[in-house]
Amino acid sequence: MSEFEHAPLRPSWLCVVDGKPWPCDLALARMAGEDRYSRAIFMSMMLDQAAQDMPTATPAELFERFVAPTRATPIPIGGGGR
Ligand SMILES: [Zn+2]
Numbered sequence: 001m002s003e004f005e006h007a008p009l010r011p012s013w014l015c016v017v018d019g020k021p022w023p024c025d026l027a028l029a030r031m032a033g034e035d036r037y038s039r040a041i042f043m044s045m046m047l048d049q050a051a052q053d054m055p056t057a058t059p060a061e062l063f064e065r066f067v068a069p070t071r072a073t074p075i076p077i078g079g080g081g082r
């Protein structure tokens with residue numbers, strides 16, 4: 001996952017491109033093209049770092065922000081969907 005321009009700016013966790021709370025819509029759209037397991041692992045790492053930067057955020061808030069959106073992203077099934 002290199003060249004990921006819609007990256008979070010720490011410790012504010014706002015997108016460096018559009019200034020929206022990260023992950024922004026475009027970050028999520030970009031991630032939708034990634035393998036679902038890579039995406040989940042990546043977001044788990046982001047969540048861990050965000051938890052350190054935002055000690056007042058509850059686990060539920062962090063889950064809703066970082067993990068839930070990746071689960072809601074439609075995952076193509078099979079290889080014939082293009
Ligand atoms: Zn962005």
